[in-house]
Ligand code: SAH
């Protein structure tokens with residue numbers, strides 16, 4: 001199969017051009033045509049040397065992802081479903097806001113982490129996406145939306161549309177590290193999308209060793225899906241917590257901040273009724289992070305899907321939980337649900353996954369326990385079946 005030029009960051013493309021006997025500056029030209037102009041036809045890359053165009057013609061291509069469907073929400077959110085072959089499909093979501101546009105990008109077909117409250121987790125895992133498949137989501141969204149904007153009389157079609165990328169679609173980005181890093185580099189590169197490091201966020205369920213590697217290789221904004229203030233509860237909600245535990249995770253977050261473009265980590269906390277939403281757990285969370293990890297808390301009201309057997313915390317519960325954190329001086333936001341009328345909200349992305357892990361069967365067999373503190377002191381957690 002022809003080489004996919006979307007797979008390369010600028011260094012990779014330069015090496016590829018060199019292998020064709022071409023100079024580095026040709027790679028910069030080519031990279032700009034692909035990512036800044038959205039061009040995939042080498043013949044239309046007018047200032048590119050004819051000889052290079054000739055060499056590329058047989059050997060390489062700019063291979064985007066075939067679009068299966070597009071859904072537009074009443075609130076302006078757009079969800080695209082892309083075919084990644086072998087019966088698998090992944091989703092990307094564009095979320096317009098007043099002053100910016102955010103694209104939520106997938107990193108894997110499915111996910112092997114298997115968080116109980118996540119629809120992708122229930123789909124199981126099929127395979128990692130390539131760098132080209134990750135970048136193709138941004139390439140498509142940016143140029144499709146720019147073309148739409150260009151049709152409006154009041155705008156030019158070279159104004160950037162996507163100015164934030166969040167790796168919060170399907171998959172655990174740090175379990176696909178080798179493909180993730182070149183993709184991030186293309187997002188950041190001034191010859192490509194030129195996004196600021198502060199505006200590219202990797203969200204992870206917490207792979208400690210990989211957080212350390214990202215810090216060295218490509219530090220961008222970091223969001224960590226915490227969801228619980230103690231190991232007992234987190235082990236149940238985010239199974240990979242059993243490997244390293246919360247203390248090691250928080251230590252990695254602190255190390256990351258040395259090199260990070262922001263001076264805080266965002267902790268995401270999905271609010272599940274009767275599971276992790278009590279004021280006692282909020283106080284435990286304060287104790288866990290206050291004065292130890294510079295952070296902001298982002299509370300995400302759970303977005304239900306039928307197989308989860310879980311419920312969204314009431315608004316009062318979420319507000320009460322937020323108040324405990326805010327009163328302790330922790331900046332806390334509550335994520336606004338966007339695009340839920342088209343199943344595009346956090347955790348609702350399911351795509352199409354040829355599961356190789358039988359994840360759903362495993363999860364349905366072992367329901368999440370409802371956990372309640374019986375008093376404020378160190379009494380063991382009392383557990384009942386959900
Ligand atoms: N695998 C990465 C990124 C993808 S999930 C991670 O887990 O961080 C992006 C965010 O959506 C995570 O914080 C995740 O915990 C949250 N999420 C998953 N399922 C959800 C649901 N059903 N409702 C609300 N948020 C959910």
Ligand code: SF4
Pocket residue numbers: 111112113114115118119120121122169170171172204205225
């Ligand atoms: Fe995977 Fe993230 Fe979903 Fe967990 S929340 S199953 S890590 S995509």
